[in-house]
Amino acid sequence: MTKAIVWFRQDLRLRDNPAFFEACSNHDLVIPLYILDKNSTLGEAQSWWLHHSLKALNNSLKNRGLSLVLRQGNPLEILLELIKTLSIDSVYWNRCYEPLTIARDKKIKTTLLEQGIEVESFNGSLLNEPWTIKNKSGDFFKVFTPYWNACKQALSSQPEKQLAHRPAGVETDSDDLLEWKLLPTLNWASQFPDYWTPGEEGAQEKLNQFIDQHLNNYKNNRDFPAENATSHLSPHLHFGEISPWTILRAIEHLKLNPSYNLPSIERFLSELGWREFSVYLLYHFPKLPFENFKKEFDAFPWQNDKQLLLSWQKGLTGYPLIDAGMRELWTTGYMHNRVRMVVASFLTKGLLIDWRLGADWFLDTLVDADLANNSASWQWVAGCGADAAPYFRIFNPILQSLKFDPDGLYIRQWVPELAHVKGQQIHTPWEVPLVNYPSPIINHNEARTRALDYYKQLKKKDVNEDGENFEQI
DNA sequence: TGAAATGTTGGGGCG
DNA sequence: ACGCCCCAACATTTC
Numbered sequence: 136m137t138k139a140i141v142w143f144r145q146d147l148r149l150r151d152n153p154a155f156f157e158a159c160s161n162h163d164l165v166i167p168l169y170i171l172d173k174n175s176t177l178g179e180a181q182s183w184w185l186h187h188s189l190k191a192l193n194n195s196l197k198n199r200g201l202s203l204v205l206r207q208g209n210p211l212e213i214l215l216e217l218i219k220t221l222s223i224d225s226v227y228w229n230r231c232y233e234p235l236t237i238a239r240d241k242k243i244k245t246t247l248l249e250q251g252i253e254v255e256s257f258n259g260s261l262l263n264e265p266w267t268i269k270n271k272s273g274d275f276f277k278v279f280t281p282y283w284n285a286c287k288q289a290l291s292s293q294p295e296k297q298l299a300h301r302p303a304g305v306e307t308d309s310d311d312l313l314e315w316k317l318l319p320t321l322n323w324a325s326q327f328p329d330y331w332t333p334g335e336e337g338a339q340e341k342l343n344q345f346i347d348q349h350l351n352n353y354k355n356n357r358d359f360p361a362e363n364a365t366s367h368l369s370p371h372l373h374f375g376e377i378s379p380w381t382i383l384r385a386i387e388h389l390k391l392n393p394s395y396n397l398p399s400i401e402r403f404l405s406e407l408g409w410r411e412f413s414v415y416l417l418y419h420f421p422k423l424p425f426e427n428f429k430k431e432f433d434a435f436p437w438q439n440d441k442q443l444l445l446s447w448q449k450g451l452t453g454y455p456l457i458d459a460g461m462r463e464l465w466t467t468g469y470m471h472n473r474v475r476m477v478v479a480s481f482l483t484k485g486l487l488i489d490w491r492l493g494a495d496w497f498l499d500t501l502v503d504a505d506l507a508n509n510s511a512s513w514q515w516v517a518g519c520g521a522d523a524a525p526y527f528r529i530f531n532p533i534l535q536s537l538k539f540d541p542d543g544l545y546i547r548q549w550v551p552e553l554a555h556v557k558g559q560q561i562h563t564p565w566e567v568p569l570v571n572y573p574s575p576i577i578n579h580n581e582a583r584t585r586a587l588d589y590y591k592q593l594k595k596k597d598v599n600e601d602g603e604n605f606e607q608i
Numbered sequence: 609t610g611a612a613a614t615g616t617t618g619g620g621g622c623g
Numbered sequence: 624a625c626g627c628c629c630c631a632a633c634a635t636t637t638c
Contacts, residue, residue: 528638
């Protein structure tokens with residue numbers, strides 16, 4: 136009778152979970168374990184999510200006669216203790232890809248192997264792991280399209296493995312989930328359950344709903360925040376409640392079905408590609424969360440005005456689309472992708488606030504907060520990232536509003552004090568008398584000119600520095 | 609996965 | 624009838 140621990144991390148599901156599958160296939164006794172690592176940080180919104188996701192995972196396990204063991208502290212110490220007290224033979228996990236996690240897991244693997252414990256790790260989260268994709272000169276890709284083309288080449292999906300074996304569990308102590316106090320004390324997340332069902336069932340439900348109702352118009356509708364036309368799978372993917380392979384299998388065969396819109400399918404799958412590209416960039420450039428990918432931005436004179444930052448966070452900038460987005464974020468833990476780009480452009484280029492401050496806020500408030508995706512996307516918008524939008528691509532919050540929320544439905548949903556404003560004036564409420572809504576905290580046109588001016592100075596500096604380097608050589 | 613400034617064209621009003 | 628100007632509409636360039 137061999138005993139194995141399955142250490143769950145960002146793979147809070149049983150379906151299509153290679154570590155769980157292999158452990159169950161190879162052992163008679165299996166201990167599912169989740170460790171709340173005191174060294175890793177978790178945003179407030181994600182704490183809420185994690186609580187419910189662990190509950191859901193435990194329910195899935197119970198259906199298989201197992202129960203989730205919860206422990207809090209240093210993962211290596213906890214694993215060593217369990218291995219000793221329960222006489223464990225093997226430890227299984229699915230790999231994580233953030234720099235600190237990689238370092239932690241490497242150390243754990245080495246230590247356990249030294250003690251004669253079998254350790255098996257698997258790919259449970261990605262279509263292509265970061266080290267498998269290289270360009271022709273052996274370096275990592277810095278541009279998305281060639282990267283994604285290379286990924287697609289390497290991709291071959293296999294049918295999902297069905298678990299035949301049902302191992303038994305082992306009685307052991309577990310923390311009480313409620314005592315982890317993951318749920319917010321103030322009830323600001325009270326509306327989250329209206330929008331989200333953490334756990335693998337909720338994830339599958341979102342996928343089915345997306346395929347049935349939105350996939351076919353994805354390409355056309357994905358940019359309109361009032362359309363609700365995106366998959367909303369991001370938080371489920373972050374916590375590994377669904378695997379990208381499950382999504383791929385559900386969708387790729389529809390390419391052959393003439394009643395499905397091929398460009399929409401390709402476009403949606405490429406969004407999975409962007410997710411992986413972010414993980415890939417973080418793997419090959421571990422400083423991505425705090426250092427500009429493009430060095431020349433190190434000299435950028437960010438202003439970081441605290442009052443302006445606060446207005447942005449609260450959704451009180453006076454620009455309806457921006458405020459709608461920031462309030463959607465606060466209320467639901469989510470923001471539509473198009474609006475994320477607009478609010479991020481507004482923060483970095485309009486208010487001249489460092490992208491890292493925006494990234495911090497997103498990490499704390501988004502249920503889908505993901506270090507790789509968040510860092511890569513903020514750098515993309517700020518212009519300092521790999522394959523980034525050029526700095527001078529500055530969104531005009533009014534035009535974006537007119538273009539992507541023409542009837543103001545999204546704005547009226549999230550900015551109730553503007554709900555009664557009729558017609559096009561919803562986009563420019565300062566032209567309406569007696570509206571209880573803040574005036575714009577900056578003038579967009581002036582801010583745009585200022586941002587371009589700062590950028591020009593940056594370029595000048597960059598040229599000078601290059602010149603000096605040249606002279607030194 | 610922009611926006612604004614600038615350039616070009618062509619139809620129509622009008623002297 | 625003709626040339627001139629205006630300006631919308633579209634294209635190109637620039638930031």
